[in-house]
Amino acid sequence: MDTSCDRTPGTLLEASGARAVLDRLDAELVGLAPVKSRIHDIAALLLIDRLRADVGLQSTPPSLHMCFTGNPGTGKTTVALRMAEVLRQLGYVRKGHLVAVTRDDLVGQFIGHTAPKTKEIVKKAMGGVLFIDEAYYLYKPENERDYGQESIEILLQAMENHRDDLVVILAGYRDRMDTFFGSNPGMASRIAHHIDFPDYSEDELMQIAQLMLAQLNYRFDEPAVPAFNRYVSLRRRQAHFANARSIRNALDRIRLRHATRLFGLNAALTPDQLRTLAAEDILASRVFGDGLREGEKDGH
Ligand SMILES: Nc1ncnc2c1ncn2[C@@H]1O[C@H](COP(=O)(O)OP(=O)(O)O)[C@@H](O)[C@H]1O
Ligand SMILES: [Mg+2]
Numbered sequence: 001m002d003t004s005c006d007r008t009p010g011t012l013l014e015a016s017g018a019r020a021v022l023d024r025l026d027a028e029l030v031g032l033a034p035v036k037s038r039i040h041d042i043a044a045l046l047l048i049d050r051l052r053a054d055v056g057l058q059s060t061p062p063s064l065h066m067c068f069t070g071n072p073g074t075g076k077t078t079v080a081l082r083m084a085e086v087l088r089q090l091g092y093v094r095k096g097h098l099v100a101v102t103r104d105d106l107v108g109q110f111i112g113h114t115a116p117k118t119k120e121i122v123k124k125a126m127g128g129v130l131f132i133d134e135a136y137y138l139y140k141p142e143n144e145r146d147y148g149q150e151s152i153e154i155l156l157q158a159m160e161n162h163r164d165d166l167v168v169i170l171a172g173y174r175d176r177m178d179t180f181f182g183s184n185p186g187m188a189s190r191i192a193h194h195i196d197f198p199d200y201s202e203d204e205l206m207q208i209a210q211l212m213l214a215q216l217n218y219r220f221d222e223p224a225v226p227a228f229n230r231y232v233s234l235r236r237r238q239a240h241f242a243n244a245r246s247i248r249n250a251l252d253r254i255r256l257r258h259a260t261r262l263f264g265l266n267a268a269l270t271p272d273q274l275r276t277l278a279a280e281d282i283l284a285s286r287v288f289g290d291g292l293r294e295g296e297k298d299g300h
Helices: 009-016 018-028 033-054 076-089 114-125 148-161 174-183 185-190 202-215 224-235 243-265 271-275 279-283
Strands: 066-070 098-101 129-133 167-172 193-197
Touching (some): 009 033, 018 076, 033 193, 066 174, 076 098, 076 129, 076 167, 114 148, 167 174, 174 185, 224 279
């Protein structure tokens, strides 16, 4: 009997629908080359694992718990959502939903509250991805009786016992995450994939803006492009700059000024006017004036 597999990784990838998600990830997210290639690697691992199982090569499912490190607005949450979709399509998890939490969702204020809280979240995430943002806040060494430790223990157990139907992704700043792993070797040893999200270059931020605008059915007119480029290069150097999130927030404010300007025209508006953002909508930003000290607010 020929035991060779008639399904190539390529056809399997196609059939699972994961190819489409991977293609969208590549197309809809600017830059992030190292991140994208790591996700392709993980998809390959899962596909080969399935082909191996098909021909009777048994092994335990690979551990897929991950850590996403990077500054705010570098795409960690967005990629985690896509990752969850890919994992479902490759049959690693059943549902592929993402449950995004922070310490407050897992840890209680009083004795006896933490275990049920954490278990409830784990239950909700089962069959999908549990995304723990700023995960290092779970560990507070300065507080000897911090309930975070209890939450960590329960998470570790779930990560071990449900490794074939629950993927935990820890996210946060790189240096704080490193410190966290330094004092939590149990957690460190269960994280199989560390993916670093670099800050975007000025060029990438411009591309992200254009992509966001296209998705929103807006466009910059010709003078608006260099104006926004100036905006980006100033804003990047200010406090509270949050990469792509700051771009999204800036576009929101520009749309607001655009709307106010059109409103003031008090005339019949053409479709072109309705979708075209002008340099003046951008140049009115505080970033060009005294905003240099303060920065614009880009809350989460
Ligand atoms: N590479 C990218 N290309 C296009 N949009 C991006 C990219 N990275 C982030 N974004 C957008 O920026 C915003 C913030 O991203 P997010 O994933 O929330 O960042 P983080 O979780 O790292 O803080 C989202 O609206 C997201 O769609
Ligand atoms: Mg996030």
